[in-house]
Amino acid sequence: MKLYAIGDLHLQGGKDKPMDVFGLHWEDHPDRIRRAWEGVVESQDWVLLPGDISWAMRLEEMADDLAYLAALPGRKVLLRGNHDYWWQSLSKVRQALPEGVSALQNDYIPLTNNWAVCGTRGWELPNTSGTTAHDYKIYERELIRLRLSLDGAKRGGYRHLVAMLHFPPTDGQGTPSGFTTLLEEYGVEICVYGHLHGAAQQFALRGVHRGVHYHLVACDALRFTPLFLTTLD
Numbered sequence: 001m002k003l004y005a006i007g008d009l010h011l012q013g014g015k016d017k018p019m020d021v022f023g024l025h026w027e028d029h030p031d032r033i034r035r036a037w038e039g040v041v042e043s044q045d046w047v048l049l050p051g052d053i054s055w056a057m058r059l060e061e062m063a064d065d066l067a068y069l070a071a072l073p074g075r076k077v078l079l080r081g082n083h084d085y086w087w088q089s090l091s092k093v094r095q096a097l098p099e100g101v102s103a104l105q106n107d108y109i110p111l112t113n114n115w116a117v118c119g120t121r122g123w124e125l126p127n128t129s130g131t132t133a134h135d136y137k138i139y140e141r142e143l144i145r146l147r148l149s150l151d152g153a154k155r156g157g158y159r160h161l162v163a164m165l166h167f168p169p170t171d172g173q174g175t176p177s178g179f180t181t182l183l184e185e186y187g188v189e190i191c192v193y194g195h196l197h198g199a200a201q202q203f204a205l206r207g208v209h210r211g212v213h214y215h216l217v218a219c220d221a222l223r224f225t226p227l228f229l230t231t232l233d
Contacts, residue, residue: 001044001232002041002045002046002229003047003229004046004048004226004229005048005217005226006047006219006225007081007193008197009049009053010052010054010055010219011030011054011055012055012064013054013056014056014062026220029219030068036223037226047072048076048162048164048192048217049077049078050166051121051194052081057085059087061086066097067098069098070100075100075102077102077164078097078102079119079165080105080166081166081195082166104118106145106149107148107149107152108152110158111232114158114232115158115159115161116156118146121145123167124139125170143178146163146165146182149163150182150186151186154186161188163191163192165193167193168193168195169214170205172203174210189212190212190230191214191215192227193217194216194218195218196221197220197221201218201221215227
């Protein structure tokens with residue numbers, strides 16, 4: 001059983017919103033993702049999708065995108081991104097999800113008897129240019145949500161923790177933040193995140209920093225292929 005991740009799918013959500021306006025490499029990207037996904041992911045595997053799943057504005061506009069995800073191999077865990085406006089009521093989202101697709105919010109999801117995935121959306125970091133007092137309130141709220149998620153998994157007895165956020169938990173230099181502090185405090189082994197596109201990806205933190213292995217998994221950073229993270233036991 002393997003664990004993969006790929007984020008920022010930006011599916012159309014019932015809209016005529018082709019992503020190739022952001023570059024020719026985005027042309028027909030849902031089909032590119034599908035082909036690559038089917039080439040690596042098997043039915044027993046898990047795939048983490050840390051946000052910006054779809055451009056849909058309402059849950060009812062998600063039908064085609066959820067069917068697209070359901071048809072792909074593996075079990076999927078979705079996290080809300082800043083563009084996932086369709087994700088309002090968690091209970092309604094979970095009722096709408098097809099078999100094999102789960103939603104992570106303020107809790108954790110067991111992957112095996114030893115592994116669990118935790119996480120929250122995250123937000124702009126306080127040292128980011130242009131952040132406001134309102135941004136800082138959201139940042140603090142997201143820290144509370146991450147702690148709740150991690151604490152739940154620890155109390156559940158899971159020995160190996162994976163965290164996924166939509167926003168980067170730190171800058172390209174690995175400057176400590178409230179997010180990185182929590183990841184280190186709870187012994188998180190792997191952290192995946194997305195949100196960054198284009199030139200911003202060159203500044204993304206990757207690799208092992210203070211015991212946590214960070215991966216940028218926005219789909220265009222992965223050439224639209226799910227990234228293998230680890231084998232689950």
